[in-house]
Amino acid sequence: xxxxxxxxxxxxxxxxxxxxxxxxxxxxxxxxxxxxxxxxxxxxxxxxxxxxxxxxxxxxxxxxxxxxxxxxxxxxxxxxxxxxxxxxxxxxxxxxxxxxxxxxxxxxxxxxxxxxxxxxxxxxxxxxxxxxxxxxxxxxxxxxxxxxxxxxxxxxxxxxxxxxxxxxxxxxxxxxxxxxxxxxxxxxxxxxxxxxxxxxxxxxxxxxxxxxxxxxxxxxxxxxxxxxxxxxxxxxxxxxxxxxxxxxxxxxxxxxxxxxxxxxxxxxxxxxxxxxxxxxxxxxxxxxxxxxxxxxxxxxxxxxxxxxxxxxxxxxxxxxxxxxxxxxxxxxxxxxxxxxxxxxxxxxxxxxxxxxxxxxxxxxxxxxxxxxxxxxxxxxxxxxxxxxxxxxxxxxxxxxxxxxxxxxxxxxxxxxxxxxxxxxxxxxxxxxxxxxxxxxxxxx
Amino acid sequence: xxxxxxxxxxxxxxxxxxxxxxxxxxxxxxxxxxxxxxxxxxxxxxxxxxxxxxxxxxxxxxxxxxxxxxxxxxxxxxxxxxxxxxxxxxxxxxxxxxxxxxxxxxxxxxxxxxxxxxxxxxxxxxxxxxxxxxxxxxxxxxxxxxxxxxxxxxxxxxxxxxxxxxxxxxxxxxxxxxxxxxxxxxxxxxxxxxxxxxxxxxxxxxxxxxxxxxxxxxxxxxxxxxxxxxxxxxxxxxxxxxxxxxxxxxxxxxxxxxxxxxxxxxxxxxxxxxxxxxxxxxxxxxxxxxxxxxxxxxxxxxxxxxxxxxxxxxxxxxxxxxxxxxxxxxxxxxxxxxxxxxxxxxxxxxxxxxxxxxxxxxxxxxxxxxxxxxxxxxxxxxxxxxxxxxxxxxxxxxxxxxxxxxxxxxxxxxxxxxxxxxxxxxxxxxxxxxxxxxxxxxxxx
Numbered sequence: 001x002x003x004x005x006x007x008x009x010x011x012x013x014x015x016x017x018x019x020x021x022x023x024x025x026x027x028x029x030x031x032x033x034x035x036x037x038x039x040x041x042x043x044x045x046x047x048x049x050x051x052x053x054x055x056x057x058x059x060x061x062x063x064x065x066x067x068x069x070x071x072x073x074x075x076x077x078x079x080x081x082x083x084x085x086x087x088x089x090x091x092x093x094x095x096x097x098x099x100x101x102x103x104x105x106x107x108x109x110x111x112x113x114x115x116x117x118x119x120x121x122x123x124x125x126x127x128x129x130x131x132x133x134x135x136x137x138x139x140x141x142x143x144x145x146x147x148x149x150x151x152x153x154x155x156x157x158x159x160x161x162x163x164x165x166x167x168x169x170x171x172x173x174x175x176x177x178x179x180x181x182x183x184x185x186x187x188x189x190x191x192x193x194x195x196x197x198x199x200x201x202x203x204x205x206x207x208x209x210x211x212x213x214x215x216x217x218x219x220x221x222x223x224x225x226x227x228x229x230x231x232x233x234x235x236x237x238x239x240x241x242x243x244x245x246x247x248x249x250x251x252x253x254x255x256x257x258x259x260x261x262x263x264x265x266x267x268x269x270x271x272x273x274x275x276x277x278x279x280x281x282x283x284x285x286x287x288x289x290x291x292x293x294x295x296x297x298x299x300x301x302x303x304x305x306x307x308x309x310x311x312x313x314x315x316x317x318x319x320x321x322x323x324x325x326x327x328x329x330x331x332x333x334x335x336x337x338x339x340x341x342x343x344x345x346x347x348x349x350x351x352x353x354x355x356x357x358x359x360x361x362x363x364x365x366x367x368x369x370x371x372x373x374x375x376x377x378x379x380x381x382x383x384x385x386x387x388x389x390x391x392x393x394x395x396x397x398x399x400x401x402x403x404x405x406x407x408x409x410x411x412x413x414x415x416x417x418x419x420x421x422x423x424x425x426x427x428x429x430x431x432x433x434x435x436x437x438x439x440x441x442x443x444x
Numbered sequence: 445x446x447x448x449x450x451x452x453x454x455x456x457x458x459x460x461x462x463x464x465x466x467x468x469x470x471x472x473x474x475x476x477x478x479x480x481x482x483x484x485x486x487x488x489x490x491x492x493x494x495x496x497x498x499x500x501x502x503x504x505x506x507x508x509x510x511x512x513x514x515x516x517x518x519x520x521x522x523x524x525x526x527x528x529x530x531x532x533x534x535x536x537x538x539x540x541x542x543x544x545x546x547x548x549x550x551x552x553x554x555x556x557x558x559x560x561x562x563x564x565x566x567x568x569x570x571x572x573x574x575x576x577x578x579x580x581x582x583x584x585x586x587x588x589x590x591x592x593x594x595x596x597x598x599x600x601x602x603x604x605x606x607x608x609x610x611x612x613x614x615x616x617x618x619x620x621x622x623x624x625x626x627x628x629x630x631x632x633x634x635x636x637x638x639x640x641x642x643x644x645x646x647x648x649x650x651x652x653x654x655x656x657x658x659x660x661x662x663x664x665x666x667x668x669x670x671x672x673x674x675x676x677x678x679x680x681x682x683x684x685x686x687x688x689x690x691x692x693x694x695x696x697x698x699x700x701x702x703x704x705x706x707x708x709x710x711x712x713x714x715x716x717x718x719x720x721x722x723x724x725x726x727x728x729x730x731x732x733x734x735x736x737x738x739x740x741x742x743x744x745x746x747x748x749x750x751x752x753x754x755x756x757x758x759x760x761x762x763x764x765x766x767x768x769x770x771x772x773x774x775x776x777x778x779x780x781x782x783x784x785x786x787x788x789x790x791x792x793x794x795x796x797x798x799x800x801x802x803x804x805x806x807x808x809x810x811x812x813x814x815x816x817x818x819x820x821x822x823x824x825x826x827x828x829x830x831x832x833x834x835x836x837x838x839x840x841x842x843x844x845x846x847x848x849x850x851x852x853x854x855x856x857x858x859x860x861x862x863x864x865x866x867x868x869x870x871x872x873x874x875x876x877x878x879x880x881x882x883x884x885x886x887x888x889x
Contacts, residue, residue, distance in 0.1 A: 011570040014577065016597035019664050030649035033656075042717045044676070056649045070718045070743060076681050076689070076698045078747030086677035086684070087698055128450040137824075138453060154783065156822065158454040161796040166772065167721060169781035171702045175713035180704055181787040182631035184621070194622035197711045197785045199694055199704050200630055201619035207674040211641050216821025218648035219469040219494050223826040225655050226471070231825035234458060238783075239802040242791070242817045244486075244637035249803065250525035251515050252788035253815040259515070259788055264629045267515045268526050272608065274617070274629055281627050283612040288509065314517035346603070355509075362609030364627045367678050368688045370615040375599045381669045382679065394683040399673040400646040401595065404661035405653045 029057025468495025
């Protein structure tokens, strides 16, 4: 029991000792027995999927057409670093980069040979395209029954809309999922540019798609360990985000209500909002009764905890009362710089226990400040990588801390076809003269 | 075989009607969920949908506080839709793990389980004598997933965190929304859910290692850190250019055109991801010459800020004169991406989503017909499936404790009297439907 433990042996120190990312390289990797072919094209979701597996130890061969994946060009303002856009650079990690032109039949034979060795294939072409090349799951499973074949897109590989021929995209995932509908400020009396359904700023449509694909692949891997059988994994990025749209569908079924966008208000919990302070904003929440009472003490309006408008969570979540509460909170918070608001909250809750301490805050932080935060560096959330090709760059590290098989960041990215010689020799026995011939034919 | 069209083949391969005739990916994986709110329960839910046996352990009486979060205070048959959507296929038991006898019950369950998921404040489980150090002694193969706001050993380890804390502190909010407006809190619990998905992926990787070596491990996942990982090129942009990523509303500055536009009726997402798709969009706009215009003829040219802005404006002016449905048809015939912004009602009636089981109707023994989003990835041989909804507090106590731990009715009664276990309090959110007959849904041990 904890009482017998040496007080010096704190959980935090122990957990840090066990999971510190700096010690990752001394430990084994969870997926180091997997060979993954990532043949995605124009879809960062595929890249995210193979990044997740590569961080956890899989050997990933990233296959691009000889001119490179168009996703190398997706970058803010079209900026490139040594010829590669920032989006691709962030998700090229730990992968071997080779080229192969699947438009050519000789290339398809080479791909099929690689597929015989592979545990996992990740592809993002329009549904049916790989199949029409003779490289779909129904053909490849004949030569490799253990193969796990993941196909990513917006509309999936089956069902009426899969046949429509309509391409998917990052923003289509967001729109079809229902996320855009409920995100943003409500329509104002006069139409405005900003009172509209609003996308989230990052490529969340692709990140959700890629992460769910990695999850599906690992589920299939567990099944294969049991049975020896491979399978196909069909991932719709839109449906992935739907899983995360809380009570959207159940509320409609149960109550006939459609969830609409409300800016920073919330119809299920309040206060649960961003508030304006001097020089910035912070998140502030206190939605159970005990925490709400604490919050009213913090803002020096204890009597408000008894106000009939705010005395229960049902009352606090009506539109008028949320607006009234928001006003009350900002009346107080505008008196202080944002850091002081946060400090006052932390001080107050350190004197409370249990549910009364559930006043929760967090500064709305600009990326430039996020990256300065020492805590994230200590935790390996940001890492500097000194790459032989791309130089020293800073990027986000793997999201997991694991005691036995920690993930790791090994290298950044590679130029187009940088690993052709190694990979084609290793898996196909093709030496330099044969590669030169294939290059001449435009196969690689 | 080759004569069958790809889509006839894939429709048959994934047919939803055959799901219950197929095996499950996580058969034999028992998961203990010691979680409240969203982050932890969603993690366990992702596993439960693929066949893991998830035992959700709540405090006796009131249970998971998420039971009382309800949209506009709405409860349906005494349960909240905000609670049901992340609690499927689970067994609901209660244990006060802070008591000595509760700790014993938990250890007995751990001895027979593969995974434990908790989302208490860092160090809480350890202080109650049931942390990873204690439980791995009982079961060295245990995969212990600790979910928290900032991780198990961060300088912020003592800070409570909700979803929006992570949105705020990760930079996620700072890059979402329109310039000059209040920073926007995203309308879903995106920090919780993204963290939960990371946790589920980590658990699967740890499970693969365990199957090779028999070894369990400790996993630590933070909401804020998960979101930071998903912010694409934000960090490279910041460090390479030393410029701050600003707000661009509904326009993507790293993929052009890609954004949300107003149509004559409703809003629509439109994108062209390569030159071929862009040429298609130009034809649909009846401006085929734009594809050859040097401002727009390559992906990189289209991303120059002036060009991207000009293009966004042109697409906006075109889209607003058409119905969203017309634009979607043009996207199909010309080969670019267009998708109407849809809501829950649209999903509910969407034939495509219904056929894919993405919108899934099933019969719950306690609540009757329910409709929820189905499993995320679709697996052809070991698909996920929806069985039942969340249940009242402690609903499966007798079944689980008697079958797994061999406890007698007499022992269960004693533990209930001591409030170590126990069923629901008489409160909406915790209790069964008012017209429940006392039998439906109960599993006989």
